Amino acid sequence: MAGTVPRKLRVEVLARIEGEAGLDIAVKRDGRVEAHLAVFEPPRLFEGFLRGRDFREAPDLTARICGICPVAYQTSACQAMERACGVTVGGAVRDLRRLLYFGEWIESHALHVHLLHGPDFLGYESGIHMAADHPEPVVRGLRLKKVGNDLMTLLGGREIHPVGMRVGGFWRAPRLEAMRAMREPLLRAIDDAVAAARWTGTLDIPEFERDYLFLALRHDDEYAIVDGRLATNNGFDADVDAFERHVVEVHAQHSNALQSTFDGQAFLTGPLARFALSRELLSPRAKEAARELGLNGPCMNPFRSIHVRAVETIHAAEEALAIVERFEPIERAYVDVEPREGSGCGASEAPRGLLYHRYRIDAGGSILEARIVPPTAQNQKSMEEDLVRWVGAHPELDDERLGWTCEQAIRNHDPCISCATHFLRVRVNRE
Amino acid sequence: MRSRSIALVCGVGRRERGDDAAGPTVADRLALRAPAGVEVRVVEDDILGLVDAWTGRQRVVLVDAMVSDAEPGTVRRFDAKAEALPTVLRAVSSHAFDVGAAVELARALGRLPDSLVVYGVEGRRFEGGSPLSTEVERALDGVVERVLAELGGGGATS
Secondary structure, three states: OOOOOOEEEEEEEEEEOOEEEEEEEEEOOOOOEEEEEEEEOOHHHHHHHOOOOEHHHHHHHHHOOOOOOHHHHHHHHHHHHHHHOOOOOOHHHHHHHHHHHHHHHHHHHHHHHHHHHHHHHHOOOOHHHHHHHOHHHHHHHHHHHHHHHHHHHHHHOOOOOOOOEEOOEEOOOOOHHHHHOOHHHHHHHHHHHHHHHHHHHOOOOOOOOOOOOEEEEEOOOOOOOOOOEEEEOOOOEEOHHHHHHHEEEEEOOOOOOEEEEEOOEOOEOOHHHHHHHHHHHOOHHHHHHHHHOOOOOOOOOHHHHHHHHHHHHHHHHHHHHHHHHHOOOOOOOEOOOOOOOEEEEEEEEEOOEEEEEEEEEOOOOEEEEEEEEOHHHHHHHHHHHHHHHHHHHOOOOOHHHHHHHHHHHHHOOOOOOHHHHOOOOEEEEEO | OOOOOOEEEEEEOOOOOHHHHHHHHHHHHHHOOOOOOEEEEEEOOOOOHHHHHOOOOOEEEEEEEEOOOOOOOOEEEEEOOOOOOOHHHOOOOOOOOOHHHHHHHHHHOOOOOOEEEEEEEEOOOOOOOOOOOHHHHHHHHHHHHHHHHHHOOOOOOO
């Protein structure tokens, strides 16, 4: 489009423990749009210092990568090590693993839906600003988050960076009365999550669709969370050990983080991908809420991820309740895992997408090599493409509105940097 | 919900990050001396959980590290019930929601306790793995005494 007014938008770099992010958008005279999202991911450092550590330390060390999704790191690490050592964890211990992970989903999704992403749609600078006019969703979000926290404490010993998980299972089994005590809060959480989904249905969602390549774990019997096979929405299906043959990380000049492609294409992991590939396996009330929200098939509008997160929160609470209700006391919540020379990979579905780990260990259990591919790095290229298309489709927006909606477009994917995004400052410079 | 003590002291910060351990260290020392009816907590991470923690309390005292132009070890008292916390208490947070944000969220929701006093201790270093600086270490016993005075009902002076 010749004659376009050239523009530049810049989002300043921010440092947070989950990483740093910056955003540069340029609209050229010929109408082309360039978007560069630079994310620094601490896991790169972890891969280095994991070498030489004992294989049993990987879950607790990698959990420190992220304060919001430590269970994802622990789960992927445990499974990779168990696979390297030829051990499978199933039954009641796997149930507990899912329960802890659902706690993380509830906590993370509740925070994002109500306090990080929701305010965007109502035009508020932050959840705090929104709280004054709309206390109900904020209070509900905090209440849901607390139930997630309580599940984390029950199985992990504490809310943040839980320490209950170990390679092979858990250090100790929860007590029956403690599990039963979660029943009432989870019943309330289901109602709250349903209310949250309805609330997201009242939000004004921008019209915007992309033709995404989705990548998620898929499981025959459940909406995948702790494990599954790799699947895409174009028919790909493979064991997790195929991950590195298809997902290639490249270093983009503008970013300290590696960017991923799947068979050469940008792709997306996370709620939209999971929903597209496994929605028929959602819990009953989650399915019902999806129908009410008009989510009748794969959703290609990233702004609607808030709907899917709310639906997933219902699912997490319902599944958690089912696990709590069928729990019977167990003596031992782990299986023995003896080290052996070899490699193993593991993947699980963090709230914001697929998290892949691979380790090579020696016969004594020392880590020789570690590979961690977090969801934010995988989604980075798709996030940039979202921005290119969004900016290109909205030449009518003034700088302030364009900057606001670009930030919102980043938050659609709940990247690790979302903990800081409401403090992002967008500067617009005209050439 | 279990019944709550009317007073709560929160030491906010991370033990393993140099002077960010000021809050938890004060909490540790207060735990041994706190009067009956006063709950003492260390809050290392879930800052948003503070909103729930002080709901229904009459008196809450928070201790946190701060970064301003003051000399390391400087102690400042803020009445968070009366006004928003200054940004000096928000500069060293590595979370989406720092103490100042939690205060404002609680204020917006009408969930502030009857009294909310925050003590900020100026830090010098916050590197992971480093101990408390000498200046902050020297200041902490004084903070403990001032917090005890708060809990005794006597208002401390700035």
